[in-house]
Amino acid sequence: MLFFDSHSHVNSSYFNDDADEVLRRAINNGVATVLVGTDYKSSKKALDMVSRYHSGIYAAVGLHPDEIFDHHEKINGVDTLVKGELFNADLYQQLGKFPSVVAIGEIGLDYHKPEASIEELKKIKQAQKEVLIKQLVLAVKLKLPVIFHCRQAHDDLIKILEDFRKEYRAYLPTDRAWGVIHCFSATETIAWQYFNLGLVISFTGLITFSQQWDSLIRKMPEDKLLIETDSPFMTPEPYRGRRNEPVLVKYVANRIAQIKNWDIEKLAQLTTTNAKRLFKIN
């Protein structure tokens, strides 16, 4: 049985010591994954790592909305100031041309900035929107699907995607989704707005310790459902508090199978088919 973890960051510094061990463990347990970039360095690293595997490990390249600005990050357990990255379309285009790249991502909007002033937040929002649109255009150019990150910004993201879809309709696929809202944690109404835009949604370990999305999961169309770990974050029950990794996607799958009253095999097969169709993997 194959599980498809549609979103992980085994290419991040959280796995500096044992990335290959973690990916081998995934492969040996029948788990495929997409290594998702958040900046140029991690995007390039995803590509380098993928080249070491025969199959089952894929790459996505993109600039995350939080990486545009200076921010603090834990690197090897040490709180480090990371400089913001200026988006360079040419550099990402070079990466995106490699056949192992299956998506542009993760890109999007993140308005969760509790320390920013109103003026600062205004600037942040504007800059994030500009970088998002540039990357949407790049995805169209490269004919790649998009992995979206969205936190406290769904209204703005939906507005941008509606406009984008109007303008680029002729270039977007009609027989499959053109993007995924990863780590979905919004309302049912918002989920349906994304479905109507031709997108699918992906669930993390969040749903293993909350019942908030049970009703949506029960009702939503089968072909719009993906699963992911978002490793090293969003660790599912019963491993909460530990670093997450792709093999643990089984716990997300189990929880959904339980909600839908399905065999785990059916859930695994369906979500794998959906992920492969989105990322155009044979």
Ligand SMILES: [Zn+2]
């Ligand atoms: Zn994200």
Ligand SMILES: [Zn+2]
């Ligand atoms: Zn992520």
